[in-house]
Amino acid sequence: MRTMKPTRSLMLVLCPTLVLGFLYYSSGRLHLRTLGQKSQGDVDSLLFVGRVVASVYDKQGFLIKLDGKLPLELQYKYGNLSKGECKPGYSEAKMTSIYPKFVKPVPMFLEPNFKRLAKISSYPPPFGIKTQEKIIDVILAETKNYGLGPELDSLSCKRCIIIGNGGILSNKSLGSKIDEYDVVIRLNEAPVSGFEKDVGSKTTMRITYPEGAIQKPERYEKTSLFVFSAFKPLDFRWLRQMVFKEKLRGTEGFWKSVARSVPREPEDMRILNPYFIEEAAFRFIGLPYNNGLMGRGNIPTLGTVAITMALHNCDEVAVAGFGYDMSSPRAPLHYYEKLRMSAIKESWTHNILKEKDFLRKLVTAGVIQDLTNGI
Structure with a gap:
């Protein structure tokens, strides 16, 4: 054979x-x-x-080879829309195409039935609400409102922009473009008055925590939502006093001075869902888990937390004022002050390099748009 x-x-x-x-x-x-x-x-x-x-996929679950091209099914879905028209579900679709583990929706703010959210019930602040359930119940009973408001909540398609505080915003004249977005999100005490040409004049919400909140009542916008993000149990005690207009009793435990009053009525105050801090830290960026407790280098910046929130709640997401150019030590750190880039020191809480890597994935894949090209 x-x-x-x-x-x-x-x-x-x-x-x-x-x-x-x-x-x-x-x-x-x-x-x-x-x-x-x-x-x-x-x-x-x-x-x-x-x-x-x-x-x-990489170890976080993101597609390794990224580009801004639309998958074929998304080309069909959005191909007939006019230029500039809001694209329903766009950010979710793009995010899911590069990160199949993405789960939507997740509520933007805590509401009275927050205890049903099993994920945040497992962690204490900043990653959850464990040990703080009672005080949150008291606060939410007083605020009574848990959304963006009737007009924005009823929109079938929302375009959101998160404004970072970076000096890269200076002299870009993006103010009018920023004001075109349905939802404009600002962070901490970054001012608007006097900087409208570059940062716009519209503020839908300002996300902050006790040490980051505006301390001069006259600097608050008249109509924006005050959105509170807790990083430690003490923060909820502070918020309770702000909501009930009580005199601030003791400031021990805060790492710097805090606002003693917030010129907002309870119905204009919200509690940010801590799910976004947990997801950004452990799933998107891959920061140290540390048994679910705050530790060295495992807290995402508030800007990245805001982006994470927007990915779950907005149809299109843009950013401006993000990114630190460490190769230019004389460049302005923030758009509103003379502090230079060289003033940045190694952060105990944040991991800027790993965080920037995550944000670059989003920009490269076209999940978010970076108007100032700093990421």
């Missing part, structure tokens, strides 16, 4: 193997495309179905 040549034998073995490998890879990709309807456990198990599929 005539024996087959070694080359032919090898081909007979390799061909079925290659076909099976292709089918396996295609199957994995198909599963990952439909993860939006699956539970977190299903998602985690599917991400590791095989070396071929796993190698497509």
Whole structure:
């Protein structure tokens, strides 16, 4: 009997193997495309179905090869929209295409039934509400409102922009463009008055914490929401006194001076869902878990927390004023003061490099738009 040549034998073995490998890879990709309807456990198990599929994603679960091109299904979905028209579900669709574990929706602010959110119930501040349930109940009973307001909540498509405090905003004349967004989110005490040409005049909400809040009542906008983000249990005690217009009793435990009053009525005050801090820190950026407690280098900046919130609640997301150019030590650190870039010191709480890597993924993939090109 005539024996087959070694080359032919090898081909007979390799061909079925290659076909099976292709089918396996295609199957994995198909599963990952439909993860939006699956539970977190299903998602985690599917991400590791095989070396071929796993190698497509980094250790955080993001697609390794990123570009700004729309997947074919999104080209069909948004191809007929006019230029500048709000694209419903766009940020979610783009985010899911590069990060299949993305789960939407997640409420922007805490509401009376917040205890049903199992994820945040497992952690104390800043990653959750454990140990603070009673005081949150008291605060929410007084504020009575838990959304953006009737007009914005009723929009079928929302375009949101987060304004960072970076000096890169100076002399860009982006004010009128910023004011075109439906939701304008500002951070801490960054001023608007006197800087409207570059940062706009519209403020939908200002996200802050006790040490970052505006301390001079006259500097608050007249109509914006005061959105509180807690980083420690003491912060909730401070908020309670602000909501009930009580005299601030004791400031021990704060790392710098804090506002003694907030010129807002309770119905204009909100508590940011701490889910966004937990997700940004441990899932998106990959900061040290530290048993779910605040520790060295595991707190995301408020800007990244705001972006995370917007990804879950806005149809389109843009940013401006983000990014530190450490190669230019004489460049202005913030748009509103003369402090220079060289003033930045190594942060105990933040990991700026890892955070910037995450934000670059979002910009590169077109999940968010960076108007000042600083990320």
